Each structure stands twice: as structure tokens, then as C-alpha cells.
Amino acid sequence: MTPAFPAAVTGGPRNPLRRAADWLDDRGKPAWIAAVVLGFIFVWPVGLAILAYMIWSKRMFSKSCAQRRAEFSAHRFGGAYRSSGNSAFDAYKTETLKRLEDEQSAFEGFLQRLREAKDKQEFDRFMDERAHKAAEPATVEDPAPRT
Structure with missing residues (x-):
């Protein structure tokens, strides 16, 4: 068949x-x-x-952007975690890659805190402007006198 x-x-x-x-x-x-x-x-x-x-x-x-970025870095640095045969170099390479990953995560955390601080600052400014406008007495113009 x-x-x-x-x-x-x-x-x-x-x-x-x-x-x-x-x-x-x-x-x-x-x-x-x-x-x-x-x-x-x-x-x-x-x-x-x-x-x-x-x-x-x-x-x-x-795919999301994070998945594409991970795949790109895995493709680009695919051999980064393979052994070269030289144990001293492999230890140095592992330590350096770990340090770079730690620095990257610390920097991403810093950027996140920076964004949050900026958002808080903008929100506080908005709330201050709103409170200022609410505190101002509303000025109502007197209607024209009727004669």
C-alpha cells in the first residue's frame, strides 16, 4: 500500500x-x-x-523577543561552555562568563530600578499638579449685571 x-x-x-x-x-x-x-x-x-x-x-x-535573544546568544556563543582541553583556561573562562552574567543581571536590575524611579517621579509630579489645581479656588466670573 x-x-x-x-x-x-x-x-x-x-x-x-x-x-x-x-x-x-x-x-x-x-x-x-x-x-x-x-x-x-x-x-x-x-x-x-x-x-x-x-x-x-x-x-x-x-517567539518572544527574550526567546530570540536567548537563541541568538546561544547560537553566537554556542561554543562558550565547551571544554577547550586546557583546564586552567576553562576555569578562567567559566569564571569570566559567570562574572559577566552577574554584571548583566545587576545592570538589568539597575535599569529596572531606574525606570521605576522615573515612573514614581512622574506620578508624584502628576499628583502634586492635581493637588495644586484642586487647592486653587475656583474663580467664577460674576454674570453681567442686569439692568
């Missing part, structure tokens, strides 16, 4: 569509968007099909 779908659809041997999707995945979301735009420009059903595939496979809305 033959399968209901050919190998090209089921992901059997590396077919051209699967290779193209993998190639676009390696280049990220901008490559997918460029493929959609080019598809719409040259043959609109192709662009529509790529857009539908991106939405259906959750490639368009799947």
Missing part, C-alpha cells in the same frame, strides 16, 4: 520545499517576510500560500 501523501509532503527525503523552508528558517523571520513579499509581487497565489504556511506553522507569531 502506498502512503496517502508523497514523500515531498510528509517530509520524507530532503525535498526542495523542505530545504527551502530550512534555508529560510536559518535566516529568520525577515527572510520569510521577504519570501512572502516576493511571492505576492511575482505570483500572488505563491505569496498567499507562503503567508498561510507561516501562520499555520506558527512561524509568524511564535
